Amino acid sequence: MPAYVPEPESAGGRHQGMLAIIVLILALATSYLPEIAQQRIAFGLHRTVLRPFIATQERLVTARFRASQVEGLQEQVDSFTAVTSTHGMLLDENRTLRELLDLGARVGPSFLPATVIRPGTPGSESMFLVELGSTDGIKVGAPVLSLYGLVGVIREVREGISVGMDWTHPDFRVSAMLADGTTYGMVEVRRGSFREDDRLILNGTAYHESAPAGTVVLTSGLGVIPRGIPIGKIDGVEEEQGGWRKSYWLRPMVEPGSVTHILVATHDSGSDVTDRWVADSLLTRDEAITGRVP
């Protein structure tokens, strides 16, 4: 601080005192100004001297608000990620249900829709539960269908629930024929070294009759299963036996592991459903999804 210098009594000192009194009176007067005048002064100071500071606070508040929004947005992004991660599964289920609706409309009310329940316990491979039973008109041996063809058959029927087996079960057998009805045989499973290696074969066909690759194989209608349900497509000769019998590899219409929703035939579902499968639906599931027909 500056050194003390005694001020001489002068007109300047008196002038300063007068000025201080005037300013004090002015300061006191501000309290008694009309409210509108006070607001004008405040507004004028807001627009001039205080403007940069108020603007800083506005920016700071905006930045804080945005920072808090970032957390909210992050939560939304997380939620969307969670939703979209299950979106693919929902789409697939939606497509399956639409397909089943389409097939249901085609085959009529005698085929009942159901959801496949896989027990997932050891020893229950190739088996599934269906919440339809004898009260719904389901019989043992009733075919289980998807849009693309035969999934399996019902093996046990109880009052409100049935047990089915898909075509990978060692006991699965179904009488079959080529789509043109020229060759008959029995479709069964040929077990592979491991489960994924299991394949369908058309067995017991006459040696002199040939089945070109890609020919559709349908159920023949012998037994409980109606005639005309697609099972698979010929995929080459599996075995020729003694010049009197041939068997063929089949490319299955349905991969049982991908089936979630099905139709089950009731006792009054008719004996021939060939006309219910139009030509464009005689594709395996893989062909329909990839769009490539070998």
Add this chain to the structure above:
Amino acid sequence: MRTSTRVWLLVLVLFVLHFFLHVGLGFESGAPDMLTVALLLSAREIGMGRAAGVGLCFGLIEDALSVLAFGANTVAMTVIGVLGAGTRDLFVGDSLIFLVSYFVLGKWLGDLVRWVMVGEDLRQPFVDQVMVQGLVGGLYAAAVGIALMAITGLWRETPA
């Protein structure tokens, strides 16, 4: 640089810093009352009339931010300006004790005048606002003021 120039530069910096901390960053009582410190510093440099003028300006700017008690800060700051300038004629030197007392009493007196001017409806209890907050604020202002004077060399210039 001349002492008066340095003081005015410091006053300007304190003015900007005060509003930046209180209004810009919204620190409220977390930041010291640098406007009072600036006024007390400048009051020792100029005459009573000018100090009252500076106090009037500072007070008006602070009052622009108070909605219900317009004029309270104006009167308080003007009084501080007048009395601060008056200490030039009453007290000699700038020892540490004097400076601490000067800043503490200056700030405390400002709070007292403000408390009186605000009116009964708006004022807080006297003990809380004047005796506690006023004295704590005064010590805070004294610490900041003396530190600034030491940093800028205004204090060492004229040892007591």
